[in-house]
Amino acid sequence: xxxLLVRGLETQLGNFLLGPVDFELRPGEVLAVLGPSGSGKTTxxxxxxxxxxxxxxxxxxxxxPLAILPPEERAVGYVPQGLGLLPHRTVLGNVVYPLEIRSxxxxxxxxxxxxxxxxxxxxxxxxxxxxxxxxxxxVAMARxxxxxxxxxxxxxxxxxxxxxxxxxxxxxxxxTLETHPLPTVIVAHExxxxxxxxxxxxxxxxxxxxxxxxxxxxxxxxxxxxxxxFLGCQNxxxxxxxxxxxxxxxxxxxxPLAGPEGIALFLRDMRLGTGEGPGTWPFTLRxxxxxxxxxxxxxxxxxxxxxxxxxxAPGPLPAPGTGLRISLPSEALLRLGGPGATAxxxx
Numbered sequence: 001x002x003x004l005l006v007r008g009l010e011t012q013l014g015n016f017l018l019g020p021v022d023f024e025l026r027p028g029e030v031l032a033v034l035g036p037s038g039s040g041k042t043t044x045x046x047x048x049x050x051x052x053x054x055x056x057x058x059x060x061x062x063x064x065p066l067a068i069l070p071p072e073e074r075a076v077g078y079v080p081q082g083l084g085l086l087p088h089r090t091v092l093g094n095v096v097y098p099l100e101i102r103s104x105x106x107x108x109x110x111x112x113x114x115x116x117x118x119x120x121x122x123x124x125x126x127x128x129x130x131x132x133x134x135x136x137x138x139v140a141m142a143r144x145x146x147x148x149x150x151x152x153x154x155x156x157x158x159x160x161x162x163x164x165x166x167x168x169x170x171x172x173x174x175x176t177l178e179t180h181p182l183p184t185v186i187v188a189h190e191x192x193x194x195x196x197x198x199x200x201x202x203x204x205x206x207x208x209x210x211x212x213x214x215x216x217x218x219x220x221x222x223x224x225x226x227x228x229x230f231l232g233c234q235n236x237x238x239x240x241x242x243x244x245x246x247x248x249x250x251x252x253x254x255x256p257l258a259g260p261e262g263i264a265l266f267l268r269d270m271r272l273g274t275g276e277g278p279g280t281w282p283f284t285l286r287x288x289x290x291x292x293x294x295x296x297x298x299x300x301x302x303x304x305x306x307x308x309x310x311x312x313a314p315g316p317l318p319a320p321g322t323g324l325r326i327s328l329p330s331e332a333l334l335r336l337g338g339p340g341a342t343a344x345x346x347x
Contacts, residue, residue, distance in 0.1 A: 002062050003027050004151050004183035009057040011047040018043050018207040019054075025151075025200070028181030030173075032198030034188050036230065039204040041187040042081060045153045048185065049078045061150055061183070077144030077182075081155040083136055085128040091115070091139050092124040098147040111146055117179070118142050118172065134165035138172065145180060152184040158193050170196055191231050203227055224337040225264035234307035235267035236336070248304035250281040250326075257333065266334040270308050271327045272297070280325045283308070285318050301326065 003026040010019030018040040025031050033041050047054045050071035059067040066074050085094050095115060099107035115121045118138050128136055137157055144152060157173070158166050177184065188194035194201060201218055203211040210223045222228035228236045237251075239258035242265075245251040258265050272283070281301050289296040294311040297318075308326065310317075318324060 003029070004185075005058070005060045006048070007058040009044070009047060009054050009059065011043065011052045011054045011057075013043055013052065016040070016043070016207060018047065018204075019057075019209070021202070021204075021209045023200070023202055023212050025183035025185070027183055028177050029200060030177070030184045030186060030198040031200045031202055032186050032188050032194035033202045033204065034191055034194040034230075035204035037189065038206070040207040041189075041204055042155055043207075044204065045078070045155050045185065045187055049076055049153055050074050075150040077147065077149030077152045079137075079140045079144050079152075079154040079157070081159060081187075083140040085136060085139060085143075087128055090125050090127055091120055091131070094128070094139055095120075095142045095146050098143060102147065111142075114142050114146060118176070132165065133161045134168055137161070137165075137169055141172070141176065145176070150182060152182050154184065154186045156187050156189060157197075158188070158190075166193075166196075173197065203230075205230075220268075221334070222266065222336060225266075228264070228266050228336055233266060233268075234309075235270070236264050237267070237304075238264045242304070245302070245304045248300075248302040250301045251304045257335070259335065264336045266336050267306070267328065267332055268334065269329065269332045270306070271329065271332075272308055272310060273325050273327065276325060280327045283324045283326045285320055285322045285324060287320055288317060299324075 003024060005024045007022050008019070009021040010017070012018070021044060023031060033044060035041055043052065046052045048059065050069065054067060057067045059065070061075070086097065089097065092111065092115065096107050096111045099110065104110070115124055118141065120138055120142060123131065123135060128139065131139065157169060161169065186197050188197060195215060199214065201211065201213065201215060202209060203218070205226055210227055211218055219231065219233065222231060222233060225236055225238065237254065237258065239255055242251040242255045242258060254265055283299055283301050283306065285297055285299040287298045289298065291309055294309055295317065297308045297310055299306060306326070
């Protein structure tokens with residue numbers, strides 16, 4: 001295939017085991033790797049780049065095997081979490097450095113063009129300590145692109161940036177990938193950041209790959225309770241949590257469905273109305289919050305806390321304190337597996 005293909009990537013760092021990890025990326029596609037601290041995100045990037053051994057892995061780019069090659073022969077542009085800029089070199093000196101060590105005769109000409117394309121031309125004589133966080137990220141990107149890589153790895157590009165700088169960096173990434181359509185793997189700690197960066201997602205938990213696919217698939221079918229909660233899915237309840245609300249008829253009816261310890265219920269697409277009848281339960285609205293494409297209604301069903309998304313619709317919104325009714329179609333109930341192991345990777 002044209003692009004990046006990874007199969008069976010496993011590596012060990014101390015007592016921490018990562019893998020197996022599998023994914024594929026077409027040119028210009030972005031894979032956002034997410035998971036909590038210690039899940040193995042940085043470890044994965046270092047193994048892909050060749051800084052950690054992954055002897056059983058199959059890694060190929062446009063059909064060319066990479067796993068047996070050292071880092072300098074993998075044609076990869078790697079931006080580490082700390083950026084790794086050389087403090088004693090100017091912006092120009094940092095960006096040209098990878099070409100200088102390769103003795104490229106066109107190094108200065110290529111870098112001048114790259115600096116202009118990334119909006120750094122006016123900063124070329126500045127030193128890293130005098131730059132903003134967003135500017136330093138741009139320099140790191142320029143240095144990664146200077147050697148004309150065929151794929152990119154970028155660790156936590158948004159770390160330490162304010163919202164304005166994040167938006168600028170997102171625009172820069174989009175325009176850069178239009179100009180340089182490379183398979184790109186980006187590590188993100190926050191789900192919201194990952195969702196703004198990628199169209200494909202890989203979720204790690206304690207070194208294990210829990211999911212790989214699209215955002216819609218991830219949100220509609222999270223692989224386990226850990227994933228659902230980490231992604232911010234509302235209305236995820238274990239049997240034990242349901243037992244804490246004995247006054248709620250809804251909680252009592254859901255408890256047998258939650259099953260044994262470690263199994264949780266994900267309530268999605270609850271229907272909101274006012275009419276009573278079989279298969280409906282009371283819902284008291286407490287607060288209203290703006291939500292993408294509508295409103296988030298926060299309330300409870302006789303003490304069981306619930307969050308319901310209401311799409312933007314004509315007509316007045318119910319007032320806090322209003323008594324409503326909810327129903328749960330069969331497709332609204334999804335049983336999720338338990339959270340899995342709790343080992344942590346150094347990152």
